[in-house]
Amino acid sequence: MLDLSLFDQHVIGQDTEDPLRFAFTAKRGAHSAGGVRPVAPPQQGTVWQNITQESGATASSRQRCLYIHIPFCRVRCTFCNFFQNAASRQLVDRYFAALVSEIKLKAALPWTQAGEFHAVYVGGGTPTDLSADQIQQLGELIRSHFPLTGDCEITLEGRINRFSDETFYKALAGGFNRFSFGVQSFNTQVRRAAKRLDERETVLERLTDLSSTQLAPIVIDLLYGLPHQTLDIFEQDLQDYMATGAHGIDLYQLMVGGDAPMLNLVEKGRLPAPATTPDKASMFALGVEFFDKHHLKTLSVNHWARDNRERSQYNSLAKTYAEVLPIGCGAGGNLGGYTLMQHRQLDKYMEAMEAKQMPIAMMFSQHPLEPMFATLKSGFDAGVLRRSDYQTLGLEDAFEYLTPLFERWQNLGLVTIEPDYIVATLAGRFWSVTLAQACIEVLSHQTEKLKIA
Template sequence: MTLKVRRSAKRLDDREVVMERVSQLAARDEAPIVIDLLYGLPYQTLDVFEQDLKDYMETGAHGVDLYQLVVSGSAPMLNLVEKGRSEPPASSAEKAAMYEMGVNFMNKHFVKQLSVNHWARDNRERSQYNSVAKTFAEVMPLGAGAGGNIGGYGMMHHRTLDAYMEAMRTGKTTIAMMSKQSRYEPVLASLKAGFDSGVVRRSLLVNFEGEDTFDLLLPLFKIWQQNGLVELHDDYLVLTVAGAFWCVTLAQGAIAAINTLIKDKPVMPKGMTMGHGKTMPTHKDNKANNNAA
């Protein structure tokens, strides 16, 4: 990334420093080294993003995640834009072009795609957590800001390190939020997992009230196919490149459709980013999310 792009994301190290450090870590061959590469930042043109992709290859890192920038609330970045001190982040159309470039780049260099936004150069990177976390598997949360799912209850630890450590020191619970999940969560989780993988498989969808979930959603799937977002192949819904870019929106749409059939109306599941985007922190949450970008 250029200096302007890095500064817009509050990244202070020079490109050469980052490149050298990542290369050193990857060369140790002791653990999979995976890069989170944002696209859609201010000043990040297609040419700049193409260089970012080439830099990933040069470092020898074992995997890469392509995350589109999502700016919300009163993020400092928006404040800078309003004051004329920064260019605005990329539009959806510009980010879509970057995502397409990323997909084509990975295909050109035979980097294996693991999900809609995860790629691996070799078998050291398997993106197991990202894949399992989208299912209804139990996940034990560890550390500040960690979220998990145990025994049908979703939970999240204190988001700031100070609050988390204070709870540890005083012997209080580190859990800041906990809620009982809907009995339909397995159905919704199987949908999220399918969309995240890029292929929704009939055989892996949990039935809804004894009915085939794939069939229930088929009218919606057909509309998406007409708009070039998916391809239907008997028992499979395959996301196109455009569909992969809009993966989160499609998953939310499918879940919203299922929710219309639920009589007891559970709360819409939270945390639908599915690893496909990174949200820039608001001023209030800046300390808790200083690595969000």
């Protein structure tokens, strides 16, 4: 039996009359994750060789995605902790040549050709800092070198700023069929504080034009909790999204850490502090109520679609079940039971590619329970845990083992227990990553206990 007294409030939650705002102190990370063990650098090459030479049923049995990273931005957003390189034409051109080499190397691997890819995501950074011709060439390379499913979603991420008609139509010609733009907020004051380019009217007009073509789903990201972003401004952001006609939207909670410039600006009094966790919870609730009112389709706890063209395949697969083949400087992925991170330093990446070596910076062996962890992450991301998912894995005892924790959360107002289902409430949806992480920690603790015994 699960003994909840072994865990603190970071796992079991706090007794409160307002679980949406106070069930936990704060979100602990952008994504939940299980324990991993580092693979020593001398062993990484052998492990990589063993994984990628697989070409049989084992290599093709899991869903798979492709992630390609473009590590350049012309401007660093004040909330960003992932900035890598300032874009310049010469540097981008040199990088693109190396990227093409890596694409061809990895496309030729037996593992790559053993199964079809369900979704491709080109992220960054700012992929739209590539030239229009490079974007078209990249799409053509993806389509010609990788086995893709017939309905494969191929997403190009970017900024509205300088995203011209030429870029859009060449991206379509190259095979991109979904576009994701990091708007973060439409409000000009909020955007300036975040170092986002373009004013509200420019962003609105461009998104409206792109969406009206109906040539591909246009999706935007909004952050909630930014400096200057009051509830009223956030509600206007939601209304602005509806006015554009864009096909899908993600709402992401602002999390600022590391060396993000916003921290220094707030400390020096040059920016007001970002929203508190309770205030961000209020914004999330406003967003859910707004999209319910306008009858948008819920794809996950933080993603909505206006119509059936928007599926958000990469987000739902890569965060949970799918293996992800990483390509590019700073790209991360996982395959064959291992998590991989490629060199973040551009010079190290370029050196590896010039030597035709795999640019692996770090490699980790995943937890033995990773399939179960993936099921938990997927369930909480969707807002529903299904007992049948665990029976498919042969892990139904885990569902039973976690029941005391589910009962605790039901008493707190975070979930509702139904026959064979655990359904997240509004509060549970806001804390979904925290709940998934708590389940992972409980199961990891039990695994360690059994090892010791």
